[in-house]
Amino acid sequence: MSEEPRVGVFVCHCGLNIAGVIDVEEVTEYAKTLPNVVLAVHNRYICTAPGQAEIRTAIKEHKLNRVVVAACSPRLHESTFRRCITEIGLNPYVLEMANIREFSSWCHLSTPREATNEAKKIVKIAVAKARLLQALETIEFPVTNKALIIGGGIAGISAALDLADMGFKVYLVEKSESIGGHMAQLDKTFPTLDCSICIEGPKMVDVSRHPNIEIISYANILHVEGFVGNFRVKVRKNPRYVIADNCTGCGECRDVCPIEFPNKWDLNMGVRKAISLPFDQAVPLVYTINMDHCIECYKCVDVCGARQAINFDQQPEEIELNVGAIIVAIGFESYLPYTDHQYGYGKYDNVITALEFERLILAAGPTSGKVIRASDGEKPHSIVFIQCVGSRDVNKYEYCSGFCCMYTLKHAVMLKEKYKDDIQIYIIYTDMRSDFKGYEEFYNRAQKAGVHFVRVKLENRSVTEDPGTKNLIVHAETEGDQPVEIAAEMVVLANAAIPVQDAADLAKLLNIPIETDGFFVECQPKIRPSDTDIPGIFLAGACLGLKDIPYSVAQGSGAAAQASTILSRSTWIIEPFIAKVDEGICSGCKICKSVCDYNAVQIEKTHEKELAKVIDGLCRGCGTCSAACPTGAITMPLYTDAQVIAQVRAALEEVM
Amino acid sequence: MPMKLVKTESENELEVERILHAKRYSLTLDRNLCVGCEICKTICPREAIEIKIVPKVNGEKAKQPIIDVDEQKCQYCGICNTLCPFGALKVRVDGEHVISVVKTESFPQLIRDIEVDTTKCDLDCVECEKACPLEIIEVSVRTPDGKEVSDIAKSKKKNVSVHVDIKTDLCPSCRLCEMQCPEGAVRVRKMFHGVMKINQEKCPEGCQDCLDVCPITGALYLGDNEKVHVNELYCIYCGVCKLVCPEEEALELQRTSVHHTPVRSGAWNKALEKLTSTTEMTKELRAKGSMKARGSVEKRLAYKEVS
Numbered sequence: 026m027s028e029e030p031r032v033g034v035f036v037c038h039c040g041l042n043i044a045g046v047i048d049v050e051e052v053t054e055y056a057k058t059l060p061n062v063v064l065a066v067h068n069r070y071i072c073t074a075p076g077q078a079e080i081r082t083a084i085k086e087h088k089l090n091r092v093v094v095a096a097c098s099p100r101l102h103e104s105t106f107r108r109c110i111t112e113i114g115l116n117p118y119v120l121e122m123a124n125i126r127e128f129s130s131w132c133h134l135s136t137p138r139e140a141t142n143e144a145k146k147i148v149k150i151a152v153a154k155a156r157l158l159q160a161l162e163t164i165e166f167p168v169t170n171k172a173l174i175i176g177g178g179i180a181g182i183s184a185a186l187d188l189a190d191m192g193f194k195v196y197l198v199e200k201s202e203s204i205g206g207h208m209a210q211l212d213k214t215f216p217t218l219d220c221s222i223c224i225e226g227p228k229m230v231d232v233s234r235h236p237n238i239e240i241i242s243y244a245n246i247l248h249v250e251g252f253v254g255n256f257r258v259k260v261r262k263n264p265r266y267v268i269a270d271n272c273t274g275c276g277e278c279r280d281v282c283p284i285e286f287p288n289k290w291d292l293n294m295g296v297r298k299a300i301s302l303p304f305d306q307a308v309p310l311v312y313t314i315n316m317d318h319c320i321e322c323y324k325c326v327d328v329c330g331a332r333q334a335i336n337f338d339q340q341p342e343e344i345e346l347n348v349g350a351i352i353v354a355i356g357f358e359s360y361l362p363y364t365d366h367q368y369g370y371g372k373y374d375n376v377i378t379a380l381e382f383e384r385l386i387l388a389a390g391p392t393s394g395k396v397i398r399a400s401d402g403e404k405p406h407s408i409v410f411i412q413c414v415g416s417r418d419v420n421k422y423e424y425c426s427g428f429c430c431m432y433t434l435k436h437a438v439m440l441k442e443k444y445k446d447d448i449q450i451y452i453i454y455t456d457m458r459s460d461f462k463g464y465e466e467f468y469n470r471a472q473k474a475g476v477h478f479v480r481v482k483l484e485n486r487s488v489t490e491d492p493g494t495k496n497l498i499v500h501a502e503t504e505g506d507q508p509v510e511i512a513a514e515m516v517v518l519a520n521a522a523i524p525v526q527d528a529a530d531l532a533k534l535l536n537i538p539i540e541t542d543g544f545f546v547e548c549q550p551k552i553r554p555s556d557t558d559i560p561g562i563f564l565a566g567a568c569l570g571l572k573d574i575p576y577s578v579a580q581g582s583g584a585a586a587q588a589s590t591i592l593s594r595s596t597w598i599i600e601p602f603i604a605k606v607d608e609g610i611c612s613g614c615k616i617c618k619s620v621c622d623y624n625a626v627q628i629e630k631t632h633e634k635e636l637a638k639v640i641d642g643l644c645r646g647c648g649t650c651s652a653a654c655p656t657g658a659i660t661m662p663l664y665t666d667a668q669v670i671a672q673v674r675a676a677l678e679e680v681m
Numbered sequence: 682m683p684m685k686l687v688k689t690e691s692e693n694e695l696e697v698e699r700i701l702h703a704k705r706y707s708l709t710l711d712r713n714l715c716v717g718c719e720i721c722k723t724i725c726p727r728e729a730i731e732i733k734i735v736p737k738v739n740g741e742k743a744k745q746p747i748i749d750v751d752e753q754k755c756q757y758c759g760i761c762n763t764l765c766p767f768g769a770l771k772v773r774v775d776g777e778h779v780i781s782v783v784k785t786e787s788f789p790q791l792i793r794d795i796e797v798d799t800t801k802c803d804l805d806c807v808e809c810e811k812a813c814p815l816e817i818i819e820v821s822v823r824t825p826d827g828k829e830v831s832d833i834a835k836s837k838k839k840n841v842s843v844h845v846d847i848k849t850d851l852c853p854s855c856r857l858c859e860m861q862c863p864e865g866a867v868r869v870r871k872m873f874h875g876v877m878k879i880n881q882e883k884c885p886e887g888c889q890d891c892l893d894v895c896p897i898t899g900a901l902y903l904g905d906n907e908k909v910h911v912n913e914l915y916c917i918y919c920g921v922c923k924l925v926c927p928e929e930e931a932l933e934l935q936r937t938s939v940h941h942t943p944v945r946s947g948a949w950n951k952a953l954e955k956l957t958s959t960t961e962m963t964k965e966l967r968a969k970g971s972m973k974a975r976g977s978v979e980k981r982l983a984y985k986e987v988s
Contacts, residue, residue, distance in 0.1 A: 283785040284756050287701060293684035294702035299756075320726035320758050321981070322787035323947030337981060361683065374682050381682070381702070391703040399682035399702045 033089035036067040037096035095123035116160035123151035153675035161601040168254035178206020180566025181354035183581030189237035203307035212387035216467035252642030253561030254597040264339035266314035271334035274310035278325035295391020350588035367487035374400040400495035405514035415521030429519035441474040602646030610658035617650035697752040714769035717746035718919035721761035724952040729754035743890035766853035789941035794870035801866035802843035812861035875936035883931040891922035
């Protein structure tokens with residue numbers, strides 16, 4: 026576009042939002058005096074259909090080749106006006122927004138004169154840039170219509186099933202041997218007391234049978250590169266020493282295996298065999314040999330016989346997945362309160378955590394559902410539940426773990442219904458949080474069942490033990506500083522839920538931010554709760570912040586819907602804001618590579634020279650490399666040096 | 682309750698425990714029975730057993746090495762329990778003596794083949810009891826209803842019989858009792874076979890450390906030349922002598938076979954190889970004709986026998 030710039034300025038009243046403060050007539054008249062401005066008009070609402078039509082007519086009549094809209098924030102209507110001028114044949118990037126609403130009328134409500142002057146300056150700056158605008162082309166990439174979901178808990182499962190039902194291929198990568206996550210460890214779910222695995226189990230089986238879903242379990246993410254629509258992910262499949270295709274899941278190998286080791290799935294309260302499944306409903310139904318415990322007697326090899334599913338020579342396998350979108354749903358972990366010495370966890374045999382209690386009361390658990398004390402194997406006659414252990418503690422985890430109040434109520438109701446008056450239940454709490462559908466009613470049910478609720482301060486709670494009987498006494502203080510002492514035969518701690526240990530490593534691989542508390546950060550907490558800052562990477566479930574099952578399911582589906590907006594396209598278009606390197610000027614100093622936060626700069630070797638190359642899909646157009654480049658080889662097409670200098674000059678000149 | 686891995690030690694006993702909320706495993710080592718021979722350490726599939734040589738104090742006799750078990754590594758499989766010649770190790774699950782490798786037939790047991798024909802016994806003979814270096818034989822004379830007769834002369838030697846009680850679990854089958862029996866009433870078959878040689882020219886002057894620690898009277902003895910000699914008739918090939926020997930080449934010990942119950946087990950093949958040698962192990966495999974197990978071992982150990 027080498028012809029003389031012909032700028033049209035359109036000043037918007039925005040009803041009274043702008044015109045109520047700023048003298049739009051004066052701004053319009055002033056705009057007419059600016060160089061290359063051939064037309065300046067004002068209109069009540071430019072963003073409306075008639076307003077846009079006026080722009081198009083003016084472009085045609087006055088042969089405008091640059092357009093300045095003095096109105097609101099470009100975040101709101103830049104795309105509207107780009108579309109508008111494209112319809113009459115102009116390049117969308119010869120438009121410049123002058124934000125006289127947020128930058129002037131709204132912040133200078135009581136000083137209309139100054140506001141008008143400020144608006145004139147903003148228009149002047151916009152025109153200075155508009156004169157230098159060039160036509161630019163958008164960049165298109167093909168989109169791989171496959172998704173990767175990291176984490177096979179209930180959030181990941183929901184996302185996987187939704188995307189697969191939409192027709193997209195889904196890779197579900199899970200770190201442990203089976204999908205299912207925490208939900209598969211639970212006995213019942215609140216507030217309905219449904220059997221947890223009875224609800225989740227069929228979903229897990231659906232995942233394994235879905236033709237569009239490939240479960241890659243017992244695997245780790247090694248490396249992620251690429252960008253929206255075009256991610257390449259390296260995954261390591263850890264050796265199970267069992268060939269998945271040959272394993273029928275019959276369990277004969279488990280029966281002959283001589284070695285038992287503590288089952289992490291049971292929080293090490295029970296055992297599993299050195300060749301086994303973590304739990305009976307595991308998906309995929311493939312056995313795993315734990316080489317940290319196996320004594321290599323090869324009994325399993327013998328009994329497996331002609332099926333030949335066992336291979337002691339199996340090696341880790343690295344595979345590469347090409348996907349268009351990634352959903353991260355890695356869930357949470359439990360904080361083990363060993364360092365909160367006041368509760369005696371790890372010291373007193375009859376102090377356990379809530380998840381340990383969950384495994385204890387579960388019929389398929391290590392005690393077949395019998396609630397027994399570790400010290401003597403007897404059923405306790407009194408249990409004290411202590412809330413907020415580690416959570417809501419500025420020295421540990423400041424946040425509320427969210428679901429502990431409800432699961433404690435669940436445990437209390439289950440115990441009361443199972444043992445009636447043969448058991449006394451006390452809940453030591455500070456605030457009872459039961460604020461979703463049916464939760465408050467469940468709280469009432471617990472109260473009616475005869476559970477004792479004791480409200481105490483968060484501070485000064487402790488447990489002591491009688492070394493002879495191994496019975497416990499829980500000490501606390503009421504709000505009014507009155508001491509409380511409750512004797513208990515068992516104490517259950519509502520321990521904090523915390524981010525997964527390797528969340529930070531994964532965040533680094535994906536280049537997505539995490540909060541100081543270790544959870545992932547959503548792009549915008551209110552209106553983009555599943556998005557990350559990186560296009561094409563989404564979040565779901567408790568890895569974003571703790572949430573219960575229904576919320577995690579909903580968020581999994583939400584993330585799937587978000588991902589489908591990318592996967593359903595054949596191409597992904599990005600605006601031409603990405604950095605451009607002038608190869609003739611680039612000295613190959615690599616400073617740009619070192620400052621880029623998005624790994625978007627690569628160094629390429631050509632004939633004895635190293636050159637910076639920007640990967641279009643990764644570049645976020647931040648301009649850091651351009652500013653850092655000592656030779657001026659990097660240009661930001663929407664913010665060229667010439668344009669920015671012209672804007673600065675315009676800003677520093679006196680306004681008439 | 683979170684899992685606990687505990688080790689408790691006293692002068693007489695070492696105990697490691699894995700305590701879970703719903704199950705409790707333990708392995709105990711009776712220090713009074715243990716001679717520190719290293720067999721358990723050699724065959725432990727998880728390398729959970731360490732052996733500590735007690736440094737020799739000048740002027741004192743050499744002491745038997747001390748066994749230590751790592752509570753972090755022990756899997757309570759019971760292999761050490763099955764192979765200890767002295768019965769010093771015991772695994773328990775929830776307090777009960779359960780050897781899981783035996784229960785699942787994934788490891789053999791030593792065959793302690795001891796026969797006593799008490800009909801040949803003289804009523805007043807206690808030679809076997811006297812001969813036993815481990816004091817695990819008790820000879821008694823009893824009436825038909827099992828009552829012990831204290832004064833044999835008074836009983837007029839009628840309707841009484843000799844009972845020889847041998848704590849078989851603790852017997853390393855040294856054959857001393859068999860050899861000392863004047864009537865040929867005892868027959869003991871050895872559990873470990875092998876070759877034991879002392880290269881006396883390598884022995885340091887005046888050293889008899891091997892003799893000091895040997896649990897079997899007469900297996901080693903001091904000859905006229907003030908050097909230690911070996912009597913392989915009694916040697917049980919436990920190897921404690923080799924552990925304390927200050928000269929590397931003075932003692933040569935090579936086990937050749939172990940008398941055990943038949944079983945197909947990769948873990949046994951590995952244990953046997955460590956106890957004897959690769960050649961001996963494959964010999965046994967060949968004898969068993971267990972081509973498949975052999976193949977799996979060859980695959981595992983990248984070992985190919987040259988035929």
